[in-house]
Amino acid sequence: MSDTVEGRWAEIFGPRYLPVTTILALGVTLFAFNAFLSAAALPSAVQDLGGVEVISWATTLYLVFAIVGGAAAALLKRRLGSRASLIGLAVIFLVGTLIAAIASDMTQVLIGRSVQGFGEGVVAALCFALIPELFPSRLVPKVFGMQAVVWAVAAFGGPAGAGALTELISWRAAFLINVPFVLIFVVMCMLVVPRGEKSAEAESFPGLRLLTIGAGTMLVALAAVAPPVQAVLLLIGAAILLVIAVLLDRRAMQRLMPTDAFSLRTAVGSGLWVFLLMPVAGAATAVYLIMLLQQLWGFGPTQAAITAAVMAVAWSLSSVTVANVRQRSTRRILIRTGPLLLGAGLILVLLGLEWSQFWVLVVGQAMVGLGFGISNGYIMLTIMEASSAEERDRTSALLPTTQSAGNALGAALAGVAANAAGYPLAVGNAEVLASIVPLFIMAALFAVLAFLAALRLVQLAKVTPLATFAEE
Structure with a gap:
């Protein structure tokens, strides 16, 4: 099919592409909703469990581990294939959700948010990686447009929905609302997403590079809450670590x-x-x-x-x-x-x-x-x-x-x-x-x-x- 043929919105929502479009929308929805979840649900969690001094870390750790997970996504796709990667990391995200939802103290909430972040960081990155595989290039702008709508709905309705669940039921319900979406996502991945080819080459785990990326991101997060002078030093340290991560990756046999x-x-x-x-x-x-x-x-x-x-x-x-x-x-x-x-x-x-x-x-x-x-x-x-x-x-x-x-x-x-x-x-x-x-x-x-x-x-x-x- 030629790229000169204009893509139509009806195509990505038609019988051929609708299942794939739905999977990508769900993947982005999970990431977007949980990025906005903390502002609405966590204050009530703090009132229930205590630990107000660490409330900001629930968002910080989610973000740090999402970035690390996103960096590792291409490697996981090569090792496990598209379908296994999406399903496996969606299950990891689900585990993090359950840890946070049944937490008895804020430490467990932070652990759950970290696990959520890593799983969803990989899922979101893989959803982007699948776009050129599953859609012709003439439809790619339509897919990006669809994702923008999902983000807008999440930005507008995410905090409101999480707030309503928190107010009407509990803050735990705001986390547990992820469960049915994850299960639908997993089932659709089993039915629709191709397995994808696994790399035949033995690949070493890029622990040093992922650690460097995570440390650099953590310094950026710390800079956001530090006094100005310390914040500048932290940002300089973060920039050095992230540059080192890029340079290490360029020299690696299996790159991220x-x-x-x-x-x-x-x-x-x-x-x-x-x-x-x-x-x-x-x-x-x-x-x-x-x-x-x-x-x-x-x-x-x-x-x-x-x-x-x-x-x-x-x-x-x-x-x-x-x-x-x-x-x-x-x-x-x-x-x-x-x-x-x-x-x-x-x-x-x-x-x-x-x-x-x-x-x-x-x-x-x-x-x-x-x-x-x-x-x-x-x-x-x-x-x-x-x-x-x-x-x-x-x-x-x-x-x-x-x-x-x-x-x-x-x-x-x-x-x-x-x-x-x-x-x-x-x-x-x-x-x-x-x-x-x-x-x-x-x-x-x-x-x-x-x-x-x-x-x-x-x-x-x-x-x-x-x-x-x-x-x-």
Whole structure:
């Protein structure tokens, strides 16, 4: 089937692709829902079990182990095959869910969240890796659009659903809601997902590289809650460890990442930089906007959350809207425009707060969402098309891991900028508004860096032979 034939939305929801589409949607739903679960359910868990001093670690450990799991996903796929990997790690995620749900103290909750994170990190990465295997390239933008809708629903409805379960039943029910979804996911994987070929080569376990990635991510997480000077030192240490992990991987016989990961000399490496830097920029509003709306304008939690969710809705709608774009020249324009819209939106959000203009802020949030929505799918598609066939599993699996790392790094840097500017000690609206200016300026600068990386991606993609995958 030629790539020049336009893909239609009806195809991914038609009889041929619906089971696979459902599996990918469930995999992303589990990851997204559990990323937003902690804000709603964990405060009640702390009231029940105690341990308020470690509540933030329930999210931190989930994120750290999700990144480590995502890094190991391609290796597990080669060793076990696609179906066994998805089923096995979904079961591991289920075990973590049950540990957290029946916990008698917060230590057990933290253990459960760590196991959840590793299992779901692998599942999410494998779902990305399966896209070029199971769909023709003309349908890939539609699949990315579908995933954007899933993320938007999770961002908007996840906390509300978890909060309702917590309020009406208990915080344990918010964890246990995962159980039926995991069981459905496992059964569908058994019926639909091909076994996949296992590597015939003996592969050593990349313990040192995974440990280095985990340690680097942990230092980023610690930086998010450390005083400014210590936070800077922690981030420098994290950067060193993560660079070492990439260099070690390039020299390894069995690699976790593509050989050109984060190299600005290739389309794959440049695309990964775009995919890392955009979440770093977007973290300013993701971390602080809801709190600022309550602090500055007296919004209630629901009103503040709905305002912040404008970004997710705009991301979802714009991703679906541009999924029909066929011309590569237009796709390149969207890739370049995305980071610019993100940066402009961040500035508008800041101005809306400074001027006390609600609609300026809402337009800014919409622009932030548009920036991600119009570009993310085609950034991913361009990266996968530029990747060689033997590297495609590693490249695809690295995409959600890179995005998670960007979210973690962005949250840490946002915390450093806000703390250094005196935000935690600010008294009165004037001091708060003055203290957040460096935060948003830093975020906008990262959007500019993402734009420069996007220019490099588009430039290199023009001369990179584009592969066609999963064509029939």
